[in-house]
Amino acid sequence: MNLYAFELGRKRHLCFSELMSVLGEENFVEKNNDTATFKIDLSDPQAMQDRLGGTIKIIKILDNSKDLKGPIEKILEKDFSNHEGKIPFAINILNFKNPRQINIKELLSFSKKILKSLGNNARFINKNFKNTPPSTIFKSRVIEKGIDINIIRQDNGYAIGKTVSIQNIDLYSKRDFDKPCRDAKIGMLPPKLAQILINLAGPDTSTIYDPFCGTGTVLMEGLLMGKTVVGSDIGSKLVDYSQRNCEWLEKEYETSASYKVFTKDAQKLESNDIPNDLDAIITEGYLGPPINNTPSPERRKEIFAELTELHHNWLTNAHKITPANCKIVMCKTAYKVGEKIEHFPDFELLAESAGYEITKTFTYERPNQIVIRDIAILEKI
Template sequence: MKYLFELGRQPEISIAELEAIFLHDGVDLNTLKPRHIGSYLVIESKDRIYAEKMISRLGGTMKIGNAIENTGDPIASIVHFLNENSTGKIHFAVSGEVTKKTGIAIKKQLKSLGRSVRFIETKNTASILHNNLVEKKSDFTILENNIFVTKAIQDIEGFSKRDFGRPGSDDKSGMLPPKLARIMINLSQIKTTDVLLDPFCGSGTVLTEALSLGFKNIVGSDISQKAIDDTKQNVEWLQKKFDLEPKTFDLYTSDSVHLLGQIKPDSINAIVSEPYMGKPLRGNENKETLKKQTNELAQLYIESFRSFHKILKKDGVAIFIIPKFRHENKWITVNCLEEIKKIGFEILPLAPRPEKREAKGVDSLLYWRTKQYVGREIWKFKKV
């Protein structure tokens, strides 16, 4: 069976997350024959993929569909599928390698069969959700002469509630998007019974996403007492609202350099964190100011990793964001990787597919939007 994954705004990050999920589940990536086509990933799987269950784990995939029979004429095939599987008025949408004319042609043929039809021009997954097109089996994607019917879409309302509906927040710190936090957790490839730590927990975004994914042992720390209070409030809110209960939930007011005073050595399976990334930028900072900031951050991160090495278990991992700053269309980076490796860590590649890694010569993933002054570079470190 062929499956379609519609990727998020930054496809390489979405693909890396999918690869991590499949590897975590013991799937040989080569058997999937993955093909990246624009904003989509197409795979082939002998085993059934339960789309709703799969997408509930993901942060970077917008929708999942599976292939339906194509007689050679995609329009005629969709008309036949809708006519056979729909009762009453038909509402449908079609996207991918199509134009508006494709939808109009499908509508015209269905009308000729005596069906009442509405063609919906969807702009995003919200349109699919609000028109109940997944339940109606009537959202289609045409790609390379394959037809996919959507089986599941991202829970955009759930992400929104966990982002904007939670009681504790601080606009001056972090602002890690819940979707990115979830992606980072998945990139760690740890089990839900393992112990996960965020040593810069802020408002608790990583911890609440871990909890919503079913993680049972979560630990947070932050130098700010307000951050600890916000995290406690947000985790307790999520527990009550969605009836979630971790086995252990520990919070410590501590800087990232002195964690050993609070956390036992060799007790953490994974660290997932967006650290302090410096003072907020306006975009008019000179190069010297940015260089000074990157030097300060480098020292913080190096000393933090000395602490991480003591509390991580052998082969434990850290999914860690290291910022880079935009100045006159060039990046100013935080130079700390070599020192982190000397402490006793190796860098594990995150960029999708080995052949792409070799071509690009990078092991990290960059989360960045045009016109932003700060890019989030995601790295995966393993304690050796």
């Protein structure tokens, strides 16, 4: 087993919960501002990375020390003593409230000298001696051709490690933008968020169901993780979109897991609609009508009243027809009103009346969004 630090995405608490769910609380070592560290076996870091929507990069910790130059020299000698070709490299610092505490400029020059003394032609990619954006590390193929060294401030000093995998932004945008069917009107769930929702249900779900599947983002991400997926939607056009998107994914990624989609009002679900061995319902849900401006207080009240009825009906129904341990991971609507967020009123009571308790919630908003997703995990009472 080795120590790995996972650099957390923008919504750190949500990203951390995803890791706890996938990697297991028993393997957790410590959490700092930008990173969470786990002691695990990781034979294929990129494969793990590709299924974690909330992790920016995975760093293998190689040393713990107050001295930084010694460990960096050791790492570079080990990796580049017999190397050919130009080496792109970067040094990044994590968990520092005051980045000036570390002199990146000096460490970059030092590393360049070491690499030169080993007979290598090296180029550092940090701009203005500041941290390098993950997209630059990815695009410059630093992990494949060179090295990204990370200095991670932890509870007991500094950990020094190298990046072993990074978010593959090309793959995410291919799945998001190249799939055959998109529908801007219903709003689309980013594939990374769909992965997080699936992962929050736990590491052992093999069959999942999305009763508001829309264009099928949850279904596609589930298929890529090798899960059996079932989806339905009230709109037959959207069911057709989901079907075509899943077919596309199956061809592009050679997945072999099975999928089924059908048209259904989620409020009228029957037990023979869903598989007996269903592990979790994972859904973005219906967030309300599309809007361009913040609705008035009266309109928000109306929308929440409609959504309350919808959620009450489908949750009560789901409770009756799903296995006892079948969790629900869903999004509930919230609105950005000025600087504040108006959350779904009395959702806890609604869930309780349908037989569920909310065990976790997270707010997931992006700049300039009016409709915000509050993610909730529901378990049967």
